[in-house]
Amino acid sequence: MMFKQITIIGFGLIGSSIARAVKKNDLAKKIICGDVSQEVCNTVSSLGLADVAITDLAVSVKGSDLVILCVPVGKMGGVAEKIANDLKENAIVSDVGSVKKEVIAQLQPVLPNTVHLVPGHPIAGTEFSGPEHGFAELFEGRWCILTPQEHTELKAVEKMTLFWEACGSNIEIMESGHHDLVLGITSHLPHLIAYTIVGTANDLEDDIKSEVIKFSASGFRDFTRIAASNPTMWRDVFLNNKEAVLEVLQRFSEDLSGLQKAIRKGDGDYLYQHFSDTRAIRRAIVDAGQAEPEEIKVLNKKS
């Protein structure tokens, strides 16, 4: 047993998937669910996802060796305040937030010095929200980034490394600001763009909108899956990683203007060159084992 007792606060898709992975891989004797929603606690109980499910967060952390905060980034500080006085000495506190610098800024001043903060970000998810949609295998083969601070005790970092490895993840250690920039490009900007384009389609006249839905397989569909992600989670990501997102968005906008100008001017060479360069990145991703080359073919055959 890696931990005697684990508390997971916030039992949505990620929190409930962690609980399932903990159970499947025998990582704790006891799992406590802390969630301010009575409805979520009821679902957790009826699905048997935790030994105890309780809305009082302070009570939920008592006696736990590991507490993982799985709430939207904007809620982290508030939760930390609620639980700070009841954390066990030497407990590890971790989180799964998609933004790390701001989460650390929220948590560090509130948490007592007697606990070890090891911020984390499992890069995994689906377009679905809620405890009923989690599954134990969500983290298998996926990256989990840990962003400890300079003063963080190495032993605590090692323990969280082993924990996520046991859930099937590959671990990367990163500085929190660097994490926010990398994820700003690979995740936050793509989500913002997908939300925008789907929103643009949503504003169309009704008759065209029904055709957009009908012919969505021609490219648009891929954006809608991303744009169906949890709105609260993503609102908080953008509010709390403002600087990095606005920076990469600026670069994106400049590049888009360049292509727009090339289309307007009929500059085929510019377009061709740009469209050829981007193929190389796809190849690199396939080579890195991060995508299956036959993915789309399979999807086509299914649909």
Added chain:
Amino acid sequence: MMFKQITIIGFGLIGSSIARAVKKNDLAKKIICGDVSQEVCNTVSSLGLADVAITDLAVSVKGSDLVILCVPVGKMGGVAEKIANDLKENAIVSDVGSVKKEVIAQLQPVLPNTVHLVPGHPIAGTEFSGPEHGFAELFEGRWCILTPQEHTELKAVEKMTLFWEACGSNIEIMESGHHDLVLGITSHLPHLIAYTIVGTANDLEDDIKSEVIKFSASGFRDFTRIAASNPTMWRDVFLNNKEAVLEVLQRFSEDLSGLQKAIRKGDGDYLYQHFSDTRAIRRAIVDAGQAEPEEIKVLNKKS
């Protein structure tokens, strides 16, 4: 047998897939491949995809009841000029271009009055190019849009409808300008955006770029597949559907500015509202049978 002899000009992913579908479904006695590349003709011969493979396009159309142009949109007019004098009387000429208004403008003045032009657009494809990547099932369950003109003989339209239905497609008849607007939104804009964002990442410093590849599964990856599409084909799409693309791009840019401003000002309500609205479109697409709700979960489990 639906046709005695079919000529397919341009034996890339789409052309070779049509040939395979024709063979699989017994739609013609004889298949002729016309492709200006000797290398492509050699591949077609060695794969046994056509009865004859020839670089002389004029010769390739002789005696064929159906000629399908599967070349990039920018090449349609040039091909039509080459074959115009050798087309059989009453032959049907069709194409697979992603833009319809401009293709009709290129073809109609060049083709003789004795043939029937039935422009078409099968909405199907993969990120791969070339005759070796085609497969007979590419069109199964996918839409094929036909954009006949007012004077087009109904019998020819019916024949092309039956042809694509035999390949497994669902048929939609549309006015060419309307097609270009709908596809501008559902396909051309998404591709332009995907090309842009992948290009933005491509311009990053090398150390960050390697991390973008490593952590691409967090959203970016979906864009790279789209941005790995055939550069020549897409260059021609944007050059030949300029008006519709610039129009929808304008709307997109305005919407992106709105979200950018909301992030800068920290307007959480605006972001939340926008991110909630976009979920409805995904649901409509799933309800319309155009996407599988469990798609991403399956991909996650695989990867």
